[in-house]
Amino acid sequence: MIQRPISLYAICGSQRQASTSRRLLKALQLAAPHDISITISDLIGDLPIFNPDNEGEKTPPVVEKFAAEIGSADGLIVSCPEYAHGIPGGFKNALDWLVSRDEIPFKPLMFAHASHRGDLALALLTDVLQTMSLRIVDEAFLRLPIAGKPDEAQASILTQAREDGVLRAALGRFADAIRETA
Numbered sequence: 620m621i622q623r624p625i626s627l628y629a630i631c632g633s634q635r636q637a638s639t640s641r642r643l644l645k646a647l648q649l650a651a652p653h654d655i656s657i658t659i660s661d662l663i664g665d666l667p668i669f670n671p672d673n674e675g676e677k678t679p680p681v682v683e684k685f686a687a688e689i690g691s692a693d694g695l696i697v698s699c700p701e702y703a704h705g706i707p708g709g710f711k712n713a714l715d716w717l718v719s720r721d722e723i724p725f726k727p728l729m730f731a732h733a734s735h736r737g738d739l740a741l742a743l744l745t746d747v748l749q750t751m752s753l754r755i756v757d758e759a760f761l762r763l764p765i766a767g768k769p770d771e772a773q774a775s776i777l778t779q780a781r782e783d784g785v786l787r788a789a790l791g792r793f794a795d796a797i798r799e800t801a
């Protein structure tokens with residue numbers, strides 16, 4: 620059966636050059652089947668600090684671009700570390716720009732978590748994202764603990780997960796949940 624293609628927009632909560640969160644997103648991108656495309660956002664670091672005075676007609680072009688990319692995606696993948704028991708400021712700032720907009724409500728979202736830690740951030744993110752009316756697809760939750768490991772160990776874990784079909788399976792569950800409600 621031919622399935623409707625799914626386009627996903629992946630957002631990384633870390634700006635670090637060697638981010639393990641982004642590495643996990645890249646692994647998902649490589650492992651995605653032909654009918655699932657993943658674009659990894661590179662806009663979060665360019666967003667100005669949120670100010671409600673600059674919404675509506677005054678919305679900065681980069682925010683409009685970010686929101687449009689989210690709006691045109693079938694679902695979001697979020698990979699975000701924990702900083703000081705919280706959500707990294709840059710990532711929360713990006714979410715704040717989206718709170719009052721139309722692109723976000725009911726948008727399906729899956730977490731791809733790259734650490735064995737960070738459960739507080741996951742819980743906080745869940746609360747924030749649900750408050751913003753995103754639909755978190757729990758059955759697609761993916762955790763691959765590569766954070767804090769040497770580069771080669773990270774590569775080995777990601778290769779194994781790819782070969783075992785773990786990455787593809789999580790994406791498949793997410794795509795199924797999106798298609799079921801489309």
Ligand SMILES: Cc1cc2nc3c(=O)[nH]c(=O)nc-3n(C[C@H](O)[C@H](O)[C@H](O)COP(=O)(O)O)c2cc1C
Binds near residue numbers: 738
């Ligand atoms: C400033 C800072 C604060 C952190 N605070 C926490 C924390 O409170 N809890 C935790 O589990 N990890 C914490 N970490 C560890 C990061 O969550 C971890 O290094 C994560 O893998 C970084 O993601 P990245 O590789 O995508 O940059 C912190 C890291 C930094 C740089």
